[in-house]
Amino acid sequence: MRIKVANFRVLPLLFTVFGVCSGVSLSHSYPRGASNDSTFSRTSRDSPSSKKQNDVNSDRTPLAPGTHNVSVGVGQVFLLGSLSRFENAIGPEIHYTYGVSDLFSFQSNFGYHSHSSGELSIWNLSAGLRANLAYFDSLVPFTKIGLGFYYPSYTENNASVSGLLFGMQLGTGIDLMISNSVFFGAQTTYNTMFDSSKKASDNTTRSLGGAFLSFMIHAGITF
Numbered sequence: 001m002r003i004k005v006a007n008f009r010v011l012p013l014l015f016t017v018f019g020v021c022s023g024v025s026l027s028h029s030y031p032r033g034a035s036n037d038s039t040f041s042r043t044s045r046d047s048p049s050s051k052k053q054n055d056v057n058s059d060r061t062p063l064a065p066g067t068h069n070v071s072v073g074v075g076q077v078f079l080l081g082s083l084s085r086f087e088n089a090i091g092p093e094i095h096y097t098y099g100v101s102d103l104f105s106f107q108s109n110f111g112y113h114s115h116s117s118g119e120l121s122i123w124n125l126s127a128g129l130r131a132n133l134a135y136f137d138s139l140v141p142f143t144k145i146g147l148g149f150y151y152p153s154y155t156e157n158n159a160s161v162s163g164l165l166f167g168m169q170l171g172t173g174i175d176l177m178i179s180n181s182v183f184f185g186a187q188t189t190y191n192t193m194f195d196s197s198k199k200a201s202d203n204t205t206r207s208l209g210g211a212f213l214s215f216m217i218h219a220g221i222t223f
Contacts, residue, residue, distance in 0.1 A: 063140060065100060073217060075217055077091045079115065079211075093218070094110045108127035122152045140176075142174070149167075160201045181221055
């Protein structure tokens with residue numbers, strides 16, 4: 001009888017010791033404030049304001065929406081149709097592109113080329129729409145269409161004729177993003193000048209117009 005009483009008195013003591021040890025073990029396993037700190041750190045890193053700021057910085061690349069892009073190109077100009085009687089030549093161009101969206105951009109270009117030792121020269125200024133077809137790594141293939149003004153001038157048989165004409169262009173090309181502010185590319189553009197009758201220096205009326213095809217390489221900057 002005395003042994004049974006002793007056993008009942010020892011059991012509460014064992015439960016008490018086990019509870020104290022369990023509390024100490026739990027306090028060491030979960031330090032105070034550990035879970036809160038972990039949650040706060042993850043929330044701060046993935047906050048919408050932080051993500052938005054990262055998106056803005058990553059979008060400041062060539063041809064991205066809201067960017068201004070200026071490039072200088074040079075290449076071969078092939079004369080077509082009635083203008084093929086003159087020699088082909090190398091000419092420069094200046095391009096300006098404003099990124100409207102990821103797909104579309106406003107593009108304009110200004111160029112000049114002279115043929116057959118100056119017997120024919122053409123100034124052109126045009127503007128239109130550029131469409132970025134895809135974004136493959138750092139490559140952006142594109143196509144463009146535009147309208148513009150052309151000023152051809154030529155001398156033939158001791159008579160010269162010139163005039164301002166309206167025309168259109170259609171082209172395609174590809175750009176390579178070298179860095180966040182520099183790009184390089186190539187493009188080919190078909191230009192046609194709508195025919196118009198102009199009076200020459202010998203008082204004869206001559207047709208002025210024609211078409212040409214250009215192959216250009218260009219390098220540009222973004223700001």
